[in-house]
Amino acid sequence: MSKYIRPKRQGATVFFTVNLADRSSDLLVREVATLREVVAKTRMERPFAIDAWVVLPDHMHCIWTLPPGDADFSMRWNVIKARFSHAMQAGPQKRSHIARREKGIWQRRFWEHHIRSDEDYAAHVNYCWINPVKHGLVETPEAWPYSSYHRDHA
Numbered sequence: 531m532s533k534y535i536r537p538k539r540q541g542a543t544v545f546f547t548v549n550l551a552d553r554s555s556d557l558l559v560r561e562v563a564t565l566r567e568v569v570a571k572t573r574m575e576r577p578f579a580i581d582a583w584v585v586l587p588d589h590m591h592c593i594w595t596l597p598p599g600d601a602d603f604s605m606r607w608n609v610i611k612a613r614f615s616h617a618m619q620a621g622p623q624k625r626s627h628i629a630r631r632e633k634g635i636w637q638r639r640f641w642e643h644h645i646r647s648d649e650d651y652a653a654h655v656n657y658c659w660i661n662p663v664k665h666g667l668v669e670t671p672e673a674w675p676y677s678s679y680h681r682d683h684a
Contacts, residue, residue, distance in 0.1 A: 556587035
C-alpha cells in the first residue's frame with residue numbers, strides 16, 4: 531500500500547479535488563444542501579476560509595485557506611466526507627468498503643495542491659469557476675448555481 535505524505539504548511543492556501551466513487555453519479559448536486567450543512571458544521575468546529583468552491587455532480591474543486599498555526603486539512607476532509615456519508619444511503623460497496631465500514635460514496639483519497647503565488651491562486655480560482663463549462667454542464671460560469679462564482683461576482 532502506498533504511503534501518502536502531504537505537506538504540513540500551517541495557514542496554507544490549498545486547492546482540492548474530491549471525487550465520488552461513482553463518477554457517473556449526480557449525488558453532490560442532488561444533495562448539495564446536505565453538503566453545505568456538513569461543511570458549515572465542520573467549519574464551526576475546525577475553521578477555514580473558503581476562497582473558491584464549485585460542486586459538480588460527481589466531484590468538487592475548492593480552495594481553502596487554513597488558519598495560522600493549523601495545517602490539518604486532511605482531518606477536515608475526513609469529517610466532511612464522514613458526515614455527508616452518514617446522511618446518505620450506502621452506494622455500491624466492495625468488500626473493502628464493508629471491512630472499513632464505508633458506504634462506498636467517496637473515493638478514499640483527494641488531490642491537493644498548495645498554492646504558490648498570486649498567479650497560481652488566480653489560475654486555480656478560475657479553474658473552479660470554469661469547470662462546469664469545461665464539463666459541458668453550462669455555457670458560462672455564472673449559469674452554474676453550485677459555485678462561489680456568484681458570491682464573488684455579486
